[in-house]
Amino acid sequence: xxxxxxxxxxxxxxxxxxxxxxxxxxxxxxxxxxxxxxxxxxxxxxxxxxxxxxxxxxxxxxxxxxxxxxxxxxxxxxxxxxxxxxxxxxxxxxxxxxxxxxxxxxxxxxxxxxxxxxxxxxxxxxxxxxxxxxxxxxxxxxxxxxxxxxxxxxxxxxxxxxxxxxxxxxxxxxxxxxxxxxxxxxxxxxx
Amino acid sequence: xxxxxxxxxxxxxxxxxxxxxxxxxxxxxxxxxxxxxxxxxxxxxxxxxxxxxxxxxxxxxxxxxxxxxxxxxxxxxxxxxxxxxxxxxxxxxxxxxxxxxxxxxxxxxxxxxxxxxxxxxxxxxxxxxxxxxxxxxxxxxxxxxxxxxxxxxxxxxxxxxxxxxxxxxxxxxxxxxxxxxxxxxxxxxxx
Numbered sequence: 001x002x003x004x005x006x007x008x009x010x011x012x013x014x015x016x017x018x019x020x021x022x023x024x025x026x027x028x029x030x031x032x033x034x035x036x037x038x039x040x041x042x043x044x045x046x047x048x049x050x051x052x053x054x055x056x057x058x059x060x061x062x063x064x065x066x067x068x069x070x071x072x073x074x075x076x077x078x079x080x081x082x083x084x085x086x087x088x089x090x091x092x093x094x095x096x097x098x099x100x101x102x103x104x105x106x107x108x109x110x111x112x113x114x115x116x117x118x119x120x121x122x123x124x125x126x127x128x129x130x131x132x133x134x135x136x137x138x139x140x141x142x143x144x145x146x147x148x149x150x151x152x153x154x155x156x157x158x159x160x161x162x163x164x165x166x167x168x169x170x171x172x173x174x175x176x177x178x179x180x181x182x183x184x185x186x187x188x189x190x191x
Numbered sequence: 192x193x194x195x196x197x198x199x200x201x202x203x204x205x206x207x208x209x210x211x212x213x214x215x216x217x218x219x220x221x222x223x224x225x226x227x228x229x230x231x232x233x234x235x236x237x238x239x240x241x242x243x244x245x246x247x248x249x250x251x252x253x254x255x256x257x258x259x260x261x262x263x264x265x266x267x268x269x270x271x272x273x274x275x276x277x278x279x280x281x282x283x284x285x286x287x288x289x290x291x292x293x294x295x296x297x298x299x300x301x302x303x304x305x306x307x308x309x310x311x312x313x314x315x316x317x318x319x320x321x322x323x324x325x326x327x328x329x330x331x332x333x334x335x336x337x338x339x340x341x342x343x344x345x346x347x348x349x350x351x352x353x354x355x356x357x358x359x360x361x362x363x364x365x366x367x368x369x370x371x372x373x374x375x376x377x378x379x380x381x382x
Contacts (some may be wrong), residue, residue: 040210073256094302103298106356108289116359123358146368154350154358155369157376159342162349165297167314171345178338182373 009135013051015041020062029095032059056097056104057115063101064118071129078137079186083176092170093164103165127153133184145184155182206232211253221248221288247288248306254292255309264322269328270377274367277347279282281362284355294356295335312351325374336375346373 021172023031032053038045048064052058071087109119131149139143147155156179160171169183180186210232214222225246229236241247261280266272283289300310322340327337337345347370351362371377 099292100298100301102357103294103301107291107294107298110287110294111361119357119359125253127358133244146372148365151350154354154362154366155373157357158349158353159345159350160349162352163345166293166348167318167345168300168309168310175342175345176341178342178373181337182369183247 007151007158009013012041012047014042015043016048016051017062017065020058021065024059024062024066026069029059029063029101030095031093032097037050056100056103059101060084060105060115060118064121068125069123071126071133074129074136076140076142077142078085078133078142080139081133082156082183086160086171086176087173089157090160090164090176093160094170095186099165099168102161103117123153126157130156138184142187143184152183155179202236203238203252207242207249208253208256211249211255212338215250215257220250220254220283220292221286223245225251227357232243234351237366245295247291248299250288250292251296251309255312259313259316262317262324265320265324265327268331269324269331269333270371272348273371273374275352276363277362277367278372280348280354281367283350284351285361290356290359293352296305314344317348321347329375333378334375337373338375346370356364 016037020032023040024035032055033061034048034052036046037055037058037124038048041048046059052061071085088155094103101180105115105119105122110116121154127150130152134143134145134149134152137143159179163171165171192216210228211223217311225236225239225243228246228249229239234259239249243252256283262276284293294381296306296310296313299306301307318341321343323335325334325340325343328334336343350366350370354360354366355361
């Protein structure tokens with residue numbers, strides 16, 4: 001069996017990561033399966049299993065190499081942008097594969113340093129982006145926060161994450177509106 | 192190796208569950224480890240591993256047999272009771288073992304029917320209890336809800352669960368107050 005330093009081992013790892021990245025960008029997270037990655041990378045399925053016994057962890061790895069699609073490029077009014085972003089995230093959290101990635105990441109982060117770094121990276125990006133957009137909305141007079149902006153990500157994503165992974169139901173429009181209202185007071189029309 | 196029908200196998204399973212239950216009730220979830228359960232049950236550590244390779248899953252199993260300690264026995268005013276309950280839950284979610292149980296349960300529920308039944312049981316109990324307490328507060332005129340009571344558990348527990356398992360920091364008083372305010376409007380003093 002090849003070792004970590006074996007050129008073939010490193011080559012197949014690179015080919016797998018490249019294929020997984022293409023599949024994620026072209027078809028979304030549900031396409032990053034052992035079968036599809038093996039086919040796209042031109043390696044055997046057993047090789048993919050050898051590198052990543054859990055497809056979820058391969059997806060986490062490759063997600064860290066592509067731009068995170070949430071809370072990116074805020075537009076004005078912030079409330080409308082936020083509603084769209086939360087709706088997009090809620091639809092992703094309806095997918096079993098995304099649920100599996102989120103909970104697998106959270107579980108593995110407890111004992112695996114690489115996974116913990118990925119977890120911190122995802123949490124940090126989401127928290128920083130949302131806080132910046134809300135701070136901007138406040139500066140423009142669109143928004144008066146009900147909580148410190150560092151708490152906004154937990155308040156906004158937390159209910160959808162709990163609903164998806166613990167209650168295992170879908171986040172509907174009403175819950176999204178309740179989340180938006182929980183973040184603070186929005187002016188009727190932005191100035 | 193004994194089979195599922197072997198009396199010794201069933202006996203050791205019962206002894207392990209009994210020991211795990213005692214440890215959970217006496218010392219809390221962090222005491223339900225392979226080592227402590229084996230010692231208390233008077234069986235070898237390997238036997239505990241054979242029944243439950245993951246201590247988290249043993250803990251989930253045994254948690255389902257003891258009364259769930261959260262949102263039980265509401266007192267008046269509801270707001271003060273809720274603050275105490277959320278604070279107790281936040282302190283539990285500070286513990287790595289509790290984090291591991293929550294995320295392991297959510298992950299395993301995706302492909303294991305027994306775990307999915309446990310997940311549904313926990314989510315159902317928490318959601319029903321919280322909704323009942325809030326409905327009662329509303330009936331007494333203490334509270335005007337901002338969202339349907341079926342959404343209250345996601346709004347209340349979700350932010351703490353996200354903070355604990357994804358952001359991996361502690362839920363402080365400020366976030367708890369923000370959660371209480373997000374659920375609805377509270378009258379200054381209960382009538």
